[in-house]
Amino acid sequence: MKKNLLILLFSFLISPLFAIEKIEPDPVAAKLVGEFMNALTIADEAERLQAILPMVHDSLKTKDKKDLFSSVKQFSYKRAVNMIKLYKNPVELGDVHKGSVSTIGFKETAETGRRDKYFVKKKEGINGLPAPIHVFIPEGGGAPKIYDFGSL
Numbered sequence: 001m002k003k004n005l006l007i008l009l010f011s012f013l014i015s016p017l018f019a020i021e022k023i024e025p026d027p028v029a030a031k032l033v034g035e036f037m038n039a040l041t042i043a044d045e046a047e048r049l050q051a052i053l054p055m056v057h058d059s060l061k062t063k064d065k066k067d068l069f070s071s072v073k074q075f076s077y078k079r080a081v082n083m084i085k086l087y088k089n090p091v092e093l094g095d096v097h098k099g100s101v102s103t104i105g106f107k108e109t110a111e112t113g114r115r116d117k118y119f120v121k122k123k124e125g126i127n128g129l130p131a132p133i134h135v136f137i138p139e140g141g142g143a144p145k146i147y148d149f150g151s152l
Contacts, residue, residue, distance in 0.1 A: 021098040025118065029135045029144040033118045034091040036133065036146050040084040048081070057136050057145040059105035076150035083152045086126050094119040094130040104136060104147060113138040115147055 032055060039051035049067070058065060060072045068077055099115035114137045119130035134148035 059109040
């Protein structure tokens with residue numbers, strides 16, 4: 001009984017540390033999400049890829065930055081292209097969840113910043129929750145970049 005009470009008390013005390021903080025969308029990041037979603041609707045494969053490459057973080061691209069890593073292309077990108085038809089156009093954002101500061105990438109693509117989740121709403125009549133687009137906001141300034149879009 002005492003053990004359960006202590007666990008409950010401890011959970012109650014630390015739960016605010018893990019609470020999701022909802023924030024207002026950063027105008028630049030929100031615009032980026034809209035442009036990214038619009039680029040995914042481009043019919044021509046080569047044109048579509050060229051449109052999104054400047055929007056995504058370098059850690060998702062090949063060394064020459066002319067393509068996405070094959071794993072990103074085969075899974076997240078392919079899914080996003082196939083599922084884009086389920087989302088509102090123009091893009092409508094739901095909640096924005098503030099992320100924690102972390103370092104993403106490796107070696108030359110390593111960068112410290114915050115990863116916020118921008119939830120994009122589905123079209124009316126389409127079941128399911130809004131999907132998160134992870135936007136990386138560099139700590140030292142610089143343009144936000146799309147970091148994860150695999151849940152579209």
